[in-house]
Amino acid sequence: MDSLIEQTAERIVADHREHPRALWKALIDNGLAGGLTRRADGSTDLSIVDGFGLMRIAAAAATAVPFSQTLLASWVLGLCDTSAPEGAGSILPSATLRLQGNTVDATFAAVEFGAELHWLACLQDNGELLLLPAPSSSSRVESIHDDPSADMIYQSVDPLAQVKVPPWLNRDTLQLLHALMRSAQLCGAMESALDLTVDFAAQREQFGRSLSKFQAIQHMLSEMAGEVSASIAALDAAIEQVGGSGAEFLSAASAKARASEAAGIVGAHAHQVHGAIGYTQEYALARLSRRLWRWRDDSGDETYWAAQIGRSIVAAGSPAFSELVFGKTPALKN
Amino acid sequence: MQRFHFPAVEASQAELEIRARVREFLQRERETGGFVPRADCWVSAPDAQFSRKVGEMGWLGMTWPTQYGGQQQSPLMRLAVTEELLAAGAPVAAHWVADRQSGPHILKYGTEQQKYNILPKIVAGECFFAIGMSEPQAGSDLAAVTTKAEKTATGWRLNGRKIWSTGAHISSYMIVLARTSPAEGRNRHVGLSQFLVDLSLPGISISGIEDMAGGRHFNETLFEDVELTDDSLLGEEGRGWAQVMGELAMERSGPERFLTTFVLIEQTIAAIRHQVDFQSAALLGRLYVHLVSLRRMSRGIARLLEQGESPETEAALVKQLGNQFEKDVLSHLRKLMAALPPDEWPNGLRALLEAAILRQPSATLRGGTTEIMRGIIARQLGVR
Numbered sequence: 001m002d003s004l005i006e007q008t009a010e011r012i013v014a015d016h017r018e019h020p021r022a023l024w025k026a027l028i029d030n031g032l033a034g035g036l037t038r039r040a041d042g043s044t045d046l047s048i049v050d051g052f053g054l055m056r057i058a059a060a061a062a063t064a065v066p067f068s069q070t071l072l073a074s075w076v077l078g079l080c081d082t083s084a085p086e087g088a089g090s091i092l093p094s095a096t097l098r099l100q101g102n103t104v105d106a107t108f109a110a111v112e113f114g115a116e117l118h119w120l121a122c123l124q125d126n127g128e129l130l131l132l133p134a135p136s137s138s139s140r141v142e143s144i145h146d147d148p149s150a151d152m153i154y155q156s157v158d159p160l161a162q163v164k165v166p167p168w169l170n171r172d173t174l175q176l177l178h179a180l181m182r183s184a185q186l187c188g189a190m191e192s193a194l195d196l197t198v199d200f201a202a203q204r205e206q207f208g209r210s211l212s213k214f215q216a217i218q219h220m221l222s223e224m225a226g227e228v229s230a231s232i233a234a235l236d237a238a239i240e241q242v243g244g245s246g247a248e249f250l251s252a253a254s255a256k257a258r259a260s261e262a263a264g265i266v267g268a269h270a271h272q273v274h275g276a277i278g279y280t281q282e283y284a285l286a287r288l289s290r291r292l293w294r295w296r297d298d299s300g301d302e303t304y305w306a307a308q309i310g311r312s313i314v315a316a317g318s319p320a321f322s323e324l325v326f327g328k329t330p331a332l333k334n
Numbered sequence: 335m336q337r338f339h340f341p342a343v344e345a346s347q348a349e350l351e352i353r354a355r356v357r358e359f360l361q362r363e364r365e366t367g368g369f370v371p372r373a374d375c376w377v378s379a380p381d382a383q384f385s386r387k388v389g390e391m392g393w394l395g396m397t398w399p400t401q402y403g404g405q406q407q408s409p410l411m412r413l414a415v416t417e418e419l420l421a422a423g424a425p426v427a428a429h430w431v432a433d434r435q436s437g438p439h440i441l442k443y444g445t446e447q448q449k450y451n452i453l454p455k456i457v458a459g460e461c462f463f464a465i466g467m468s469e470p471q472a473g474s475d476l477a478a479v480t481t482k483a484e485k486t487a488t489g490w491r492l493n494g495r496k497i498w499s500t501g502a503h504i505s506s507y508m509i510v511l512a513r514t515s516p517a518e519g520r521n522r523h524v525g526l527s528q529f530l531v532d533l534s535l536p537g538i539s540i541s542g543i544e545d546m547a548g549g550r551h552f553n554e555t556l557f558e559d560v561e562l563t564d565d566s567l568l569g570e571e572g573r574g575w576a577q578v579m580g581e582l583a584m585e586r587s588g589p590e591r592f593l594t595t596f597v598l599i600e601q602t603i604a605a606i607r608h609q610v611d612f613q614s615a616a617l618l619g620r621l622y623v624h625l626v627s628l629r630r631m632s633r634g635i636a637r638l639l640e641q642g643e644s645p646e647t648e649a650a651l652v653k654q655l656g657n658q659f660e661k662d663v664l665s666h667l668r669k670l671m672a673a674l675p676p677d678e679w680p681n682g683l684r685a686l687l688e689a690a691i692l693r694q695p696s697a698t699l700r701g702g703t704t705e706i707m708r709g710i711i712a713r714q715l716g717v718r
């Protein structure tokens with residue numbers, strides 16, 4: 001991603017991580033939250049590569065704002081030749097929603113950041129996308145989670161727009177994009193958990209030396225580093241393939257499968273190294289690990305995606321397997 | 335903070351073309367009886383004739399300068415070739431060490447004379463190398479080597495014993511790590527040097543050690559008053575430790591740490607493709623996921639090498655993950671094949687799987703054990 005954008009984002013999340021309201025304002029003011037919103041000439045200020053990079057940075061800082069959701073939804077709207085409204089938004093698949101005359105009556109259950117959203121894009125099964133304003137009312141879902149969910153209730157609401165979507169966009173391709181968003185967030189949170197754990201191990205002393213002098217601890221840290229590195233490799237590969245028709249199936253599915261698997265190991269080791277302090281509400285690890293364990297299952301866990309991939313491999317047949325892994329080779333001329 | 339760096343590398347057209355050429359060559363070889371695919375082929379399957387053919391195709395020493403017979407190709411082109419050879423289970427063991435590490439090591443530290451004498455022969459697939467690091471009392475603790483080289487009027491006199499040297503019995507040379515002056519107190523990294531030892535010299539006896547998979551691939555090599563000429567010294571006297579660390583980085587950085595079971599995956603997919611349920615699909619998919627992320631990292635390492643960097647820790651990471659992956663390959667393939675009644679297994683697959691299982695314990699030992707890799711990674715994390 002662009003290094004200036006990276007630095008700006010890192011500074012902003014570091015300055016405001018404890019204050020979601022101030023953080024959100026700074027993300028808006030600095031043009032980051034609206035960075036993937038389509039301009040009148042069809043362009044966006046940031047690239048989608050920057051977008052996924054920002055999701056990773058925001059997740060690393062355990063920020064509790066609908067930033068990633070807004071970026072993704074704005075970008076998808078742009079691909080439907082539509083500019084996202086101002087403020088926070090999200091995109092959902094919705095099979096059940098129907099227009100009653102010109103107005104919408106619907107309830108969306110347990111939408112992440114539902115009470116904070118200014119708009120909601122609902123992908124319909126008929127190939128249309130309904131852009132809705134903030135709900136008539138919302139009610140928070142009680143949970144231990146850091147990113148609050150709410151039921152969004154719409155009563156006789158006029159949609160902001162009704163948009164025809166491009167042929168590639170459907171439930172499955174939207175799920176894949178959500179999975180890739182989660183992969184980016186998982187990678188960010190895992191990097192942060194590793195950093196926190198390395199620092200903690202160096203500073204905490206038992207038996208007269210720092211924990212990091214114990215080989216058992218070193219080995220857990222090394223294993224975490226391997227998992228994080230492999231997840232980032234898979235994520236980068238998937239992001240490179242993202243384009244005007246969404247994510248590419250094999251790479252995006254691999255990214256989510258790899259990161260979801262890694263999240264289990266990274267979370268478990270991070271807690272083991274931290275001892276009891278890591279198990280407290282107060283200490284910074286839990287807000288990362290709670291998200292790791294939620295995000296690894298959200299939008300399909302590692303087994304779900306691995307099975308999807310496995311099926312497509314089998315369908316392609318065994319000679320094609322090496323092509324899937326190493327790339328398709330050209331026909332030779334001579 | 336990102337602590338490890340694996341740059342992105344797009345596949346070039348040239349790379350895809352050379353892959354196509356290697357595949358074509360391999361298919362021809364398979365069809366004409368040139369080889370039968372083997373698991374762990376870079377250790378288990380030496381075939382001097384095959385290595386010569388690979389040399390004739392121009393696929394050995396590809397990255398080296400032209401004056402030594404190379405083609406100055408990028409490490410990514412070499413990676414494309416090695417991946418294809420490994421994926422096919424081709425008998426590449428004879429030349430593997432020479433092409434992967436000994437040649438590049440000589441290129442880096444050798445004299446002009448050494449380079450002109452040896453590198454063109456490696457390129458031709460006619461000169462093989464063995465690694466002379468381990469000794470009976472020096473395994474992971476490599477600095478404990480006691481093999482000794484003493485200065486004489488004409489060169490050096492070598493005495494000692496090396497063990498586990500893969501392919502020494504078919505090699506022309508061994509690069510031997512030996513002590514040339516005592517350690518300084520607790521600092522054992524000083525006083526070590528590397529020698530380019532012609533294995534046909536008097537005083538050298540090589541005896542094979544059979545491995546548990548039934549192959550005679552590694553050896554014990556005894557050096558008794560072996561007289562070495564002056565120009566046998568490789569690199570600088572006393573700098574052997576630093577040199578050997580560089581050599582190990584090359585040894586660990588390649589795709590042989592995760593592709594030795596690829597032939598098995600391919601054959602298993604063909605065998606079970608009509609009996610794939612959800613669980614099997616998930617196992618298969620998981621192998622793919624791990625394989626492509628390892629490949630991505632491995633390509634990043636090739637790019638770092640191209641840029642002249644020494645990605646020692648990155649190599650340790652890939653080796654550690656790759657070794658674990660290969661264990662998973664075998665356990666997953668066993669589960670996948672369980673879908674078929676034993677008498678419906680295709681010809682040869684059982685034998686291939688059994689051979690791979692018997693080779694499995696070696697993967698996490700050779701080239702540095704998992705525990706040693708983890709220590710290297712931990713050091714990079716700043717906790718050692």
Ligand SMILES: Cc1cc2nc3c(=O)[nH]c(=O)nc-3n(C[C@H](O)[C@H](O)[C@H](O)COP(=O)(O)OP(=O)(O)OC[C@H]3O[C@@H](n4cnc5c(N)ncnc54)[C@H](O)[C@@H]3O)c2cc1C
Binds near residue numbers: 705
């Ligand atoms: C198939 C094969 C081919 C080989 N080919 C070659 C070759 O061509 N040339 C060559 O020189 N060598 C070769 N080797 C030797 C290889 O490099 C050694 O086996 C390896 O370095 C480990 O040494 P060791 O076997 O003596 O085990 P040891 O060092 O005795 O280790 C035994 C166990 O103790 C663990 N251990 C050791 N030290 C530590 C530590 N500090 N912390 C935690 N755990 C530790 C190890 O991880 C391992 O699990 C080969 C080995 C194999 C299996």
